[in-house]
Amino acid sequence: MSDDTNAWETRYREGRTGWQREDVSPALLAWLADGTLKPCRILVPGAGRSHEPLHLALAGFHVTTLDIAPTAVAHQRAALAARGGAALEGDVFTFTPGQPFDAIYEQTCLCALPPPRLPAYAAQLARWLRPGGVLAALFMQTGREGGPPFHCALPDMRALLPGGTWRWPDRSWPEVRHHDGLFEIPLALTRG
Numbered sequence: 764m765s766d767d768t769n770a771w772e773t774r775y776r777e778g779r780t781g782w783q784r785e786d787v788s789p790a791l792l793a794w795l796a797d798g799t800l801k802p803c804r805i806l807v808p809g810a811g812r813s814h815e816p817l818h819l820a821l822a823g824f825h826v827t828t829l830d831i832a833p834t835a836v837a838h839q840r841a842a843l844a845a846r847g848g849a850a851l852e853g854d855v856f857t858f859t860p861g862q863p864f865d866a867i868y869e870q871t872c873l874c875a876l877p878p879p880r881l882p883a884y885a886a887q888l889a890r891w892l893r894p895g896g897v898l899a900a901l902f903m904q905t906g907r908e909g910g911p912p913f914h915c916a917l918p919d920m921r922a923l924l925p926g927g928t929w930r931w932p933d934r935s936w937p938e939v940r941h942h943d944g945l946f947e948i949p950l951a952l953t954r955g
């Protein structure tokens with residue numbers, strides 16, 4: 764196991780998983796309700812033990828999850844077993860799918876990665892999505908230094924995911940509040 768794998772796997776084994784939601788994110792429910800996300804081939808990078816992959820599968824999506832932590836992968840494998848999705852163990856920085864995805868659901872993976880590695884992650888997001896595909900992203904707002912989770916200031920995100928490659932939406936969705944005062948800004952970008 765690499766150091767990165769060990770660190771995340773240890774968090775799962777020791778129950779240090781304060782980021783985990785008890786239910787499906789209201790942002791995902793909004794994107795499903797307004798048609799931003801429609802059944803398609805969707806990737807959930809850094810899926811952890813989140814509820815959203817199963818919710819997407821039950822809504823008719825073909826779901827692929829990716830995570831470096833074996834405990835998280837085992838959880839998603841069991842959750843998706845009856846729905847035909849795939850739960851892959853792997854590193855977001857090296858994952859190369861056989862064909863591009865129609866959509867990506869990005870929830871607390873980007874904010875968990877070391878900031879110096881974000882340009883490499885952004886390049887992967889662009890590689891993974893077909894032109895016209897949707898990046899449904901929740902940008903974590905911590906308002907403080909350090910992490911994870913790291914603060915995802917929108918100006919920084921616009922520089923990371925620039926207009927030439929990404930179409931930014933001209934509308935917004937309600938912020939997703941966390942019990943610890945953090946919140947996420949949901950924005951659905953389109954791959955140019």
Ligand SMILES: C[S@@+](CC[C@H](N)C(=O)[O-])C[C@H]1O[C@@H](n2cnc3c(N)ncnc32)[C@H](O)[C@@H]1O
Binds near residue numbers: 812813829870875
């Ligand atoms: C903060 S957790 C979020 C999990 C999940 N998205 C959720 O909302 O509960 C970050 C996840 O990213 C995974 N992760 C971190 N670095 C990764 C990497 N380089 N490649 C794949 N997964 C990674 C961790 O194992 C962990 O499950």
